Amino acid sequence: MSHNELWYEDFFDQWYLKYWIQPITAERTHKEVDAIIRFLGLTPECKVLDLCCGQGRHSLELSRRGFQVVGLDLSETLLEASRRQAQEENLSVEFIQADMRRISYENEFDGIFNFYTAFGYFKNDDDNQAVLNAVGKALKPGGRFLLDYPCLEGRMVDWKQQEFFEYDDGTIMLHEMIHDVFDQKIVNHVLYITKDNQRHRTGFTLRHYYGRELQQCLQKAGMKTIGAYGNLDGDKLTNRDIRVLVVAEKTSS
Numbered sequence: 001m002s003h004n005e006l007w008y009e010d011f012f013d014q015w016y017l018k019y020w021i022q023p024i025t026a027e028r029t030h031k032e033v034d035a036i037i038r039f040l041g042l043t044p045e046c047k048v049l050d051l052c053c054g055q056g057r058h059s060l061e062l063s064r065r066g067f068q069v070v071g072l073d074l075s076e077t078l079l080e081a082s083r084r085q086a087q088e089e090n091l092s093v094e095f096i097q098a099d100m101r102r103i104s105y106e107n108e109f110d111g112i113f114n115f116y117t118a119f120g121y122f123k124n125d126d127d128n129q130a131v132l133n134a135v136g137k138a139l140k141p142g143g144r145f146l147l148d149y150p151c152l153e154g155r156m157v158d159w160k161q162q163e164f165f166e167y168d169d170g171t172i173m174l175h176e177m178i179h180d181v182f183d184q185k186i187v188n189h190v191l192y193i194t195k196d197n198q199r200h201r202t203g204f205t206l207r208h209y210y211g212r213e214l215q216q217c218l219q220k221a222g223m224k225t226i227g228a229y230g231n232l233d234g235d236k237l238t239n240r241d242i243r244v245l246v247v248a249e250k251t252s253s
């Protein structure tokens with residue numbers, strides 16, 4: 001079974017919200033936000049864009065800490081959850097629905113971040129490049145971009161083609177990850193089976209970018225890579241790390 005190349009229009013639904021996002025603890029998000037602030041060098045008056053903000057866990061926490069935040073995402077389901085939470089806490093985060101390839105800002109943000117694997121979604125490389133071009137345009141000169149992305153070399157150390165998770169409500173999720181080496185993509189098949197035997201099949205495909213490729217793409221988008229780190233603490237990236245945090249700075253106006 002293969003899924004449609006527009007998978008990203010369907011995958012981020014109520015199932016995703018319930019089984020991928022809601023299990024993330026507030027403590028983990030707080031640590032990620034500490035790191036986002038540090039990597040982007042944010043000070044309280046800074047304006048920040050959470051690119052592909054999802055249910056807004058980082059945007060909301062940054063707003064609680066006094067930053068001016070815009071959260072952008074395509075999924076109406078996730079944006080609705082973000083807006084509801086912001087309203088409940090009386091936070092003034094601006095949540096907007098848009099495609100990450102077509103963000104309309106110019107010289108607007110001191111920092112932009114894209115967290116928890118929201119890059120490489122498009123089959124066509126020009127579309128993935130368009131995301132970085134839009135980031136380059138939306139940053140103020142000297143502004144920084146943080147990309148949190150899987151590190152394939154580290155994952156290869158203990159590659160699991162299949163995994164399964166059992167949730168507290170009795171739902172089981174089966175997840176198959178196929179690495180298409182030559183095409184540099186990871187094809188993910190996901191099947192949820194609920195306690196009452198309801199089945200939901202879905203999936204996603206990530207175009208994988210190696211470090212040097214990514215640096216070239218960032219450069220094309222008017223940014224210079226200033227570091228690549230293997231964890232939230234900012235330790236230098238190694239071939240054992242399963243994520244890479246890339247920090248780039250806008251060089252041109």
Ligand SMILES: C[S@@+](CC[C@H](N)C(=O)[O-])C[C@H]1O[C@@H](n2cnc3c(N)ncnc32)[C@H](O)[C@@H]1O
Pocket residue numbers: 008009012021051052053054055056057072073074075078098099100101114115116117118121
């Ligand atoms: C893996 S989630 C990350 C969510 C969030 N950054 C977090 O850390 O919880 C990826 C997000 O990208 C969004 N997305 C997918 N395709 C998109 C697109 N073309 N334009 C904008 N957002 C998109 C999804 O709706 C989803 O919220």
